[in-house]
Amino acid sequence: MDNLGVFLQIIFWGLYAGCIYILLATGLNLIFGVMKIVNFAHGEFLMVGAYITATIFFLTGINPYLIILLSMLVLIGIGAVVERFCFRPILGTGKLNEIFLSIGLIYIFQNGAAMVWGDSWQSVKSPYDGITVPVGSLFVPLDYILIMIFTAAILCGLYLFLKKTTIGMQMRATSQNRKGAMLVGINVERIDVISFGLGCALAAAAGTLWIVSGQVFNPYMGSIPAIKAFTIIILGGLGSIPGAIIGGLLMGLAENGAAFLLGGIWKDAISFVILIIVLVVRPTGLFGEKGE
Amino acid sequence: MKYSVLFIAIILIAVALIAGCTQQQTASAAPAIIKVGVIASLTGPASNVGTSMWQSAQVAADKINADGGVTLKDGSKAQLKLIVGDDESTQQGGQTAATKLITDDKVDILVGGYSSAVTSAYEQTIAEYKVPYIVTGASSPIITHRTDIDTSYIFHHCTTTDTYGQYTTTFIDQVLRSAINKKFNFTADRPLRLALIYQDTAFGKGVQSAVNDTITKNKLNIQLVAQQSFKMGESDFRTQLTAIKAVNPDAVYLAAFPNEGAPLITQARRDIGLNTIFFNVENNDNAQFYKDVGQYGEGSIIESRFSPYTAPAGAVADAQNVFKQSYFAKFGTYPDALGASTYEGVFIAAKAIGNTGTTDKASVRQALVDLKMPQIIEAMKDQTISFSPDFRESTFDLWMEQLSYNATLGETRPAIVWPDNLKATDFILPSWYVAGSSS
Numbered sequence: 001m002d003n004l005g006v007f008l009q010i011i012f013w014g015l016y017a018g019c020i021y022i023l024l025a026t027g028l029n030l031i032f033g034v035m036k037i038v039n040f041a042h043g044e045f046l047m048v049g050a051y052i053t054a055t056i057f058f059l060t061g062i063n064p065y066l067i068i069l070l071s072m073l074v075l076i077g078i079g080a081v082v083e084r085f086c087f088r089p090i091l092g093t094g095k096l097n098e099i100f101l102s103i104g105l106i107y108i109f110q111n112g113a114a115m116v117w118g119d120s121w122q123s124v125k126s127p128y129d130g131i132t133v134p135v136g137s138l139f140v141p142l143d144y145i146l147i148m149i150f151t152a153a154i155l156c157g158l159y160l161f162l163k164k165t166t167i168g169m170q171m172r173a174t175s176q177n178r179k180g181a182m183l184v185g186i187n188v189e190r191i192d193v194i195s196f197g198l199g200c201a202l203a204a205a206a207g208t209l210w211i212v213s214g215q216v217f218n219p220y221m222g223s224i225p226a227i228k229a230f231t232i233i234i235l236g237g238l239g240s241i242p243g244a245i246i247g248g249l250l251m252g253l254a255e256n257g258a259a260f261l262l263g264g265i266w267k268d269a270i271s272f273v274i275l276i277i278v279l280v281v282r283p284t285g286l287f288g289e290k291g292e
Numbered sequence: 293m294k295y296s297v298l299f300i301a302i303i304l305i306a307v308a309l310i311a312g313c314t315q316q317q318t319a320s321a322a323p324a325i326i327k328v329g330v331i332a333s334l335t336g337p338a339s340n341v342g343t344s345m346w347q348s349a350q351v352a353a354d355k356i357n358a359d360g361g362v363t364l365k366d367g368s369k370a371q372l373k374l375i376v377g378d379d380e381s382t383q384q385g386g387q388t389a390a391t392k393l394i395t396d397d398k399v400d401i402l403v404g405g406y407s408s409a410v411t412s413a414y415e416q417t418i419a420e421y422k423v424p425y426i427v428t429g430a431s432s433p434i435i436t437h438r439t440d441i442d443t444s445y446i447f448h449h450c451t452t453t454d455t456y457g458q459y460t461t462t463f464i465d466q467v468l469r470s471a472i473n474k475k476f477n478f479t480a481d482r483p484l485r486l487a488l489i490y491q492d493t494a495f496g497k498g499v500q501s502a503v504n505d506t507i508t509k510n511k512l513n514i515q516l517v518a519q520q521s522f523k524m525g526e527s528d529f530r531t532q533l534t535a536i537k538a539v540n541p542d543a544v545y546l547a548a549f550p551n552e553g554a555p556l557i558t559q560a561r562r563d564i565g566l567n568t569i570f571f572n573v574e575n576n577d578n579a580q581f582y583k584d585v586g587q588y589g590e591g592s593i594i595e596s597r598f599s600p601y602t603a604p605a606g607a608v609a610d611a612q613n614v615f616k617q618s619y620f621a622k623f624g625t626y627p628d629a630l631g632a633s634t635y636e637g638v639f640i641a642a643k644a645i646g647n648t649g650t651t652d653k654a655s656v657r658q659a660l661v662d663l664k665m666p667q668i669i670e671a672m673k674d675q676t677i678s679f680s681p682d683f684r685e686s687t688f689d690l691w692m693e694q695l696s697y698n699a700t701l702g703e704t705r706p707a708i709v710w711p712d713n714l715k716a717t718d719f720i721l722p723s724w725y726v727a728g729s730s731s
Contacts, residue, residue: 003538005538006534006535006538009534009564010531010534013528013530013531013534016530017528114335119334119335119339120339120340120343120580121339121340121550121551121580121584122584123554123555123584125586129562130562132565139565140563141562141563144563214555214558214559214562214563215527215528215555216527216551216554216555216584217527218339218551220335220336220337221527224525256530256531259531259532260531260532260534260535263520263521264492264520264521264522264523264526264529264531264532265492265521265522265523267522267523267526267531268523
């Protein structure tokens with residue numbers, strides 16, 4: 001493998017990692033944009049989504065790429081319940097309550113998942129395992145191409161939903177001015193439920209794509225990705241979906257570049273180095289002022 | 293004044309009587325229960341191996357108790373009571389678990405400990421309370437070699453990274469080299485290109501250090517062409533593997549936990565196209581590893597002393613089989629190498645307490661120092677379990693296994709290929725194997 005080949009391969013792995021981060025961070029930003037709540041338990045929705053997909057796959061053998069939609073629907077339901085019974089009662093009572101509530105949710109979801117599914121590592125074998133396709137000078141597994149296609153499709157779907165549907169427009173209005181939205185008759189509590197559910201569904205998509213790529217998973221898998229998702233939304237700009245997309249891609253590329261150039265132990269640290277630099281140079285994040 | 297004096301006198305007499313009674317009780321009463329604390333990673337990245345260790349300890353305690361328990365100095369029998377402490381695969385969790393077992397549960401002896409980084413974090417507590425601790429999973433030699441704290445109550449009953457790092461490197465030099473040279477018609481003086489990818493912890497760095505030292509001290513013609521690291525619990529290794537593939541190694545040595553080793557090999561062969569031989573540390577000789585790695589494990593090598601799926605012919609084969617069957621009957625799966633040493637650790641604890649006839653911690657420590665007991669389920673040096681006088685380490689007989697894929701099972705299975713006196717089959721280079729090159 002020549003130097004260019006290695007470089008392109010690293011870029012490719014960075015794009016793949018970026019896809020997972022984008023979905024997770026976009027969901028988190030959607031929730032923050034509309035409700036302005038800090039949910040540290042967002043990574044647990046990724047974990048639950050992964051387990052739902054894996055469980056259905058183990059029981060039925062259905063192609064996991066097809067299960068992704070079902071997993072997202074289930075997470076919309078779970079998200080709606082969590083929003084209604086956990087976050088809504090404390091909405092507006094202070095960030096500290098939201099933080100402690102979400103930390104509590106982390107333990108509840110992790111221990112609940114360990115009770116239901118056990119806490120051993122598990123893995124899922126994609127039906128396309130072992131199939132490679134040529135991409136330029138590289139031969140890459142088909143699964144990674146599918147993961148990128150699915151990510152792009154989900155983001156396009158989200159874009160159309162937010163731009164073209166009445167609920168999407170109401171979500172954007174609530175995000176821009178919650179009181180104004182209430183004054184024009186938008187049921188913001190309904191929008192909160194939908195936003196939270198959609199955010200969780202995106203996390204479920206990230207979880208599903210995580211496991212079909214062959215990565216092992218257990219009930220504690222969501223903690224680190226959640227921290228990274230927070231880093232990404234601060235990097236991209238709080239509440240900005242384009243910021244989450246660009247931030248996710250940057251994070252994926254930076255992590256893999258750092259692992260290659262500086263060593264694996266810098267993989268996680270580089271996220272925070274970039275975050276500090278961006279906050280010092282541009283405290284609102286890359287898209288903090290212009291974003292949606 | 294008269295009543296005050298009388299009151300004080302009564303209090304003093306009462307205190308003296310109570311103290312006397314308590315002292316008499318301590319002197320005469322033999323413990324009917326011996327509390328054995330088991331520190332294991334039941335949650336977190338190391339939970340797979342930790343669960344095997346805890347469950348193996350239970351099988352051992354069941355066996356000892358069913359056989360009547362431990363005979364004490366006065367001839368009475370005591371039953372073992374296991375109390376588990378979950379270190380949560382973290383240093384803080386390990387500290388909490390050890391402190392609770394020692395101060396709240398007041399255990400008589402400790403067994404277990406996985407992840408050298410986690411175990412070394414709470415060794416200070418062991419030193420402070422002077423509780424005998426038989427470490428059966430943490431493999432870095434620092435566990436008993438460190439000098440910043442008193443480790444005299446800590447005994448090491450598992451292979452150290454120094455030992456298996458040296459053993460594996462010797463196999464690479466003697467067996468892999470000749471197989472590659474023979475198959476590809478290379479000259480005998482061609483340097484073997486070895487890549488190393490290791491967990492960035494005391495465990496991984498211990499393996500890295502052992503490999504480097506073995507090459508240097510023995511002047512082996514092995515060139516370390518890459519040394520990549522990763523964080524404990526990592527699941528995406530593609531970038532480091534891409535860097536390794538770029539330098540065209542003849543083989544890759546992994547210092548990883550099973551939950552890291554299986555995706556490492558899978559990603560290397562499936563995603564990167566790194567068609568080489570992977571060397572694994574003994575903790576990967578684990579049922580879940582075989583399940584996770586699937587067909588991508590074909591051709592890989594595991595250094596081992598106990599396997600869920602094979603055993604060397606000889607004295608320990610039957611004993612291993614009995615243990616595996618007991619374990620399977622209770623838990624529906626098979627134990628791993630670290631489970632085996634933890635199983636033995638409970639027997640060693642019982643033997644030491646039985647030999648000294650008391651649970652007095654200093655006496656039990658001395659009994660462990662003096663211990664010489666026949667090997668149990670693992671093949672030991674001189675067929676005897678004993679601890680070295682310098683660093684209190686036991687010595688195991690090791691072997692190397694090569695994995696082959698069983699399509700019916702959908703998993704690989706091991707066969708011993710080295711040393712010659714234990715091997716069931718010869719080491720082979722798979723047909724898909726690609727030798728390394730400097731260009």
